[in-house]
Amino acid sequence: MIGPGDRQRHTLNSGRHRRDALWLAALVHRLSGLALAAFLPLHFLALALALKGEVALDGFLRWTANPLVKVAEVGLVFILSLHVLGGIRILLVENLPWFQGQKPLVAVALLTAALLAFAFLLRAA
Amino acid sequence: MNVRLYVLQRGSAALMMPLVLVHLAVIFYASSHDLSAADIFARTRGSAFWGTFYALFVAAAAIHTAIGVRVIVAEWGGLRGAAPDLVMWSFGLLLAALGLTAVAAVVLA
Numbered sequence: 001m002i003g004p005g006d007r008q009r010h011t012l013n014s015g016r017h018r019r020d021a022l023w024l025a026a027l028v029h030r031l032s033g034l035a036l037a038a039f040l041p042l043h044f045l046a047l048a049l050a051l052k053g054e055v056a057l058d059g060f061l062r063w064t065a066n067p068l069v070k071v072a073e074v075g076l077v078f079i080l081s082l083h084v085l086g087g088i089r090i091l092l093v094e095n096l097p098w099f100q101g102q103k104p105l106v107a108v109a110l111l112t113a114a115l116l117a118f119a120f121l122l123r124a125a
Numbered sequence: 126m127n128v129r130l131y132v133l134q135r136g137s138a139a140l141m142m143p144l145v146l147v148h149l150a151v152i153f154y155a156s157s158h159d160l161s162a163a164d165i166f167a168r169t170r171g172s173a174f175w176g177t178f179y180a181l182f183v184a185a186a187a188i189h190t191a192i193g194v195r196v197i198v199a200e201w202g203g204l205r206g207a208a209p210d211l212v213m214w215s216f217g218l219l220l221a222a223l224g225l226t227a228v229a230a231v232v233l234a
Contacts, residue, residue, distance in 0.1 A: 029138065030192070030197065033190070033193050033197075034193075034194075036190070037193065037194055037216075039189045040186065040190060040220055040223075041219065041220065041223055043227075044183075044220070044223035044224045044227040045223060045225065045227075046228045047227035047228075047230060047231055048223070048226050049230075050165075050226045050227075050230035050231050051226070051229075051230040054163055054166070055162075057162035058161055058162045059167070061160070061161065061162060073156070077149070077152065080145065080149070080155040081149070084141075084142065084145050084146075087138050087144065088141070090138075091138065091139060092175060093134065094135070097223055110156070112139075115217075116149070119153070120152070120153060121154065123156055123157040124157065125155040
């Protein structure tokens with residue numbers, strides 16, 4: 001016989017929560033953070049080329065004019081914006097009284113990050 | 126994550142919010158002005174403002190990222206015992222060293 005506890009366990013283990021917008025938002029926040037953590041050392045190493053003088057840094061800047069690098073930069077702006085907006089969401093959820101409308105907030109964050117990346121694409125192109 | 130790490134992670138996140146917004150504005154500005162190394166140095170070398178701004182940014186980012194990575198290697202990587210702390214300290218110190226070197230390279234003459 002299936003009791004209420006079994007039913008609850010079944011619901012928790014069914015994986016349905018993985019289709020929830022807020023669970024996905026938490027996953028995206030973690031993955032975007034991981035991507036930024038991987039990018040940061042490379043970003044710092046590139047800027048440190050300035051220690052070798054203008055010629056070295058100019059060589060790197062010329063490389064960034066490559067269209068593929070521009071596309072990667074658009075992706076970075078999107079990931080950074082998404083992570084910051086996701087972080088603002090977490091700070092609000094943790095520090096304010098519980099509020100409704102969190103899923104629309106996730107949608108707004110996603111849309112804003114996409115708009116920022118698109119605006120960057122227009123400026124950088 | 127203990128309380129001290131939690132406060133440091135959330136505190137560094139709150140500190141970085143305005144810094145990231147300014148940094149995004151810098152990224153947009155730099156990308157649309159096609160700056161050369163000389164153009165960048167003309168704006169940054171000897172600037173106490175940019176030196177302080179980015180040194181603070183690097184410190185907050187190193188703390189925030191290292192604690193975040195610690196959580197991930199423990200929860201997803203299955204590391205136990207002292208290993209997550211070792212990863213956190215190693216990665217945090219690496220980021221701080223590389224980041225501050227980059228700031229010095231761009232700001233100091």
